[in-house]
Amino acid sequence: MNWLDVLSGAVEQALGPQAMIYCLAAIGLNIHFGYTGLLNFGQAAFMMVGGYAVGALVQTWEQNLWLSILVGLLAAVLLALVLGVPTLRLRADYLAIATIAAAEAVRQVLGAASLNDQFGGQDGRFGFADDMKSLNPIEPGGVHFGPIDFRSYDFFIMIVGWSLALLLCGVIFLMMRSPWGRVLKGIREDEDAVRSLGKNVYFYKMQSLILGGVIGAAAGIMSGLATDNVAPSDFATDTTFFVYTVLLIGGAARVFGPVAGAVIFWFFLNGLDLFFDKATHDNLIPDWIMTSDQASLMRLIVLGLVLMLLMIYRPQGIFGDRRELAIDGR
Amino acid sequence: MAAETQSVTAPGQTKENAILVADNVVRTFGGLRAVDVEHFEIERGKITALIGPNGAGKTTFFNLLTGFDKPDTGAWTFNGESLSGVAPYRVARKGMVRTFQLTKVLSRLTVIENMRLGATGQRGEKLLSSVFAPLWRDQERSNTKRAEDLLERFKLDAKRDDFAGSLSGGQRKLLEMARALMVDPELIMLDEPMAGVNPALKQSLLGHVKSLRDEGRTVLFVEHDMDMVRDISDWVVVMAQGKIVAEGPPDDVMADPAVVDAYLGAHHDTELSFEDEAKIVAEAEAEIEAEIAETEEQS
Ligand SMILES: Nc1ncnc2c1ncn2[C@@H]1O[C@H](COP(=O)(O)OP(=O)(O)OP(=O)(O)O)[C@@H](O)[C@H]1O
Ligand SMILES: [Mg+2]
Numbered sequence: 280m281n282w283l284d285v286l287s288g289a290v291e292q293a294l295g296p297q298a299m300i301y302c303l304a305a306i307g308l309n310i311h312f313g314y315t316g317l318l319n320f321g322q323a324a325f326m327m328v329g330g331y332a333v334g335a336l337v338q339t340w341e342q343n344l345w346l347s348i349l350v351g352l353l354a355a356v357l358l359a360l361v362l363g364v365p366t367l368r369l370r371a372d373y374l375a376i377a378t379i380a381a382a383e384a385v386r387q388v389l390g391a392a393s394l395n396d397q398f399g400g401q402d403g404r405f406g407f408a409d410d411m412k413s414l415n416p417i418e419p420g421g422v423h424f425g426p427i428d429f430r431s432y433d434f435f436i437m438i439v440g441w442s443l444a445l446l447l448c449g450v451i452f453l454m455m456r457s458p459w460g461r462v463l464k465g466i467r468e469d470e471d472a473v474r475s476l477g478k479n480v481y482f483y484k485m486q487s488l489i490l491g492g493v494i495g496a497a498a499g500i501m502s503g504l505a506t507d508n509v510a511p512s513d514f515a516t517d518t519t520f521f522v523y524t525v526l527l528i529g530g531a532a533r534v535f536g537p538v539a540g541a542v543i544f545w546f547f548l549n550g551l552d553l554f555f556d557k558a559t560h561d562n563l564i565p566d567w568i569m570t571s572d573q574a575s576l577m578r579l580i581v582l583g584l585v586l587m588l589l590m591i592y593r594p595q596g597i598f599g600d601r602r603e604l605a606i607d608g609r
Numbered sequence: 610m611a612a613e614t615q616s617v618t619a620p621g622q623t624k625e626n627a628i629l630v631a632d633n634v635v636r637t638f639g640g641l642r643a644v645d646v647e648h649f650e651i652e653r654g655k656i657t658a659l660i661g662p663n664g665a666g667k668t669t670f671f672n673l674l675t676g677f678d679k680p681d682t683g684a685w686t687f688n689g690e691s692l693s694g695v696a697p698y699r700v701a702r703k704g705m706v707r708t709f710q711l712t713k714v715l716s717r718l719t720v721i722e723n724m725r726l727g728a729t730g731q732r733g734e735k736l737l738s739s740v741f742a743p744l745w746r747d748q749e750r751s752n753t754k755r756a757e758d759l760l761e762r763f764k765l766d767a768k769r770d771d772f773a774g775s776l777s778g779g780q781r782k783l784l785e786m787a788r789a790l791m792v793d794p795e796l797i798m799l800d801e802p803m804a805g806v807n808p809a810l811k812q813s814l815l816g817h818v819k820s821l822r823d824e825g826r827t828v829l830f831v832e833h834d835m836d837m838v839r840d841i842s843d844w845v846v847v848m849a850q851g852k853i854v855a856e857g858p859p860d861d862v863m864a865d866p867a868v869v870d871a872y873l874g875a876h877h878d879t880e881l882s883f884e885d886e887a888k889i890v891a892e893a894e895a896e897i898e899a900e901i902a903e904t905e906e907q908s
Contacts, residue, residue: 459735
């Protein structure tokens, strides 16, 4: 492996299916957290509900894939209602607590051994994406841009996923520029003020939770389609925190924040991994500092450090508005 | 007649044409009866001032009437419609809009966006029509026009495109008042609208408040500045320790011993000068004497 491989490996990840999935999830979370100020710490649950609806309906109950995708999106609506109805009237922290608990509950239930026949326990569901694979028009050899390679089906998924992400960005741009988006942003700033002007805050928060949740489910579905597998470990709590990281890197309440954030996040996450791997193998970093086995942990350490620096020196994210920063202190 | 013997500043008087009528509104915080109002009416098309020492329960009463807080007991109607238990946003939609003592501007929205948010019946506030700008663009334009006129009136036109979070304390008060007017309320309830506004602007704002009345709106406002109260209000209601202790025309109320008590008894925290105090006491004494003479005459 040479240094170019490190770079191309990082780029492949930055544009690959993983980045696209986290981008979609962050677009949904941006509606919650960025625009409405809803503290949803259970975006992974929305992703899981979507992914599992598709996986289980197709593999266990032998339903049509496309119908299952629709059901997956509707399942997210249901989850949003279950989470939102009791908590959205209360203070913001209650939603945070409810979502973080719900995410864990959903994961425990869907991964439970006693539901092995339906959801496949810790192995989850697989082999349900055949209909999607059959649509793949990319030649089987995959695509190559210089040193950058993508497998055929991966590239197909990327095209579909990134197109969906850009489409959603466009729609969200239109929505957030409209009076509807203004109400959401008003709620983020001070919901009592918005109430005093005659807006049904609860209703708007519900719409926001549903919309962002459905987009989260779409991310989960894409994740299932990309790997032809859904498993509980794909939707653990750290998934939600990675999604938050993606959102904050790009800048909350920025239309393209999730896109930029996902690309940057995955570029560095994989780039750092490859870098430290190569550096330890080549003995650029001597063994007494770090062995190649330990190198794989470095990426998370460095990323955490970078995130801290970002939050200190650029809390509005890379594309955030500097003017907004001056206000936050008050 | 009973009404004759009742003092002109007795609390809980009925009004000829009341826009708001409240009965037995009680709100306790632990052992404290923060609001304990037996009967309260607001005359339509008039400027009513609600005064009282700090902690009298004025803000709490505002919160109750507008649905932001729930009373222990009590009922009230607005334009004859019961408002007890009605959600704050519905109260606002019915035409009763309040501002907050601690201003609530939407910091990371621009001043003009703050204003536009106030407009009611916006087609673009529906989820599905939000994406299709042509459905709401005309309405948005006319709302913007109205917002700009109001901003000019409140001397905020230069701040149009600044974030509301960058405004000074006084400017925030102005923005909040202007924004409330965007709702086009029938009754506007202002909680200390002039606190922190400079004297020169205050004068012109007083003019605006009066013009609200001339437009046919009803104004209820809380204020500690007695000169302002005397200057613009048609009617003054005095609260102390949760209760309404007196109400009447400004001059009569300020001469009422109950009011003097409320302010000078337990609480020495208003801005009355020595001359004012002496005058009020003298007036109060004169009034008491007059009353005694009056009752003697009648009997
Ligand atoms: N949320 C609350 N919890 C407990 N006590 C409260 C609460 N809100 C108000 N109070 C108490 O109720 C009383 C009335 O408060 P309120 O804010 O209504 O007074 P106010 O007349 O508006 O005073 P000011 O002129 O200082 O604004 C005070 O004694 C206050 O301490
Ligand atoms: Mg108050």
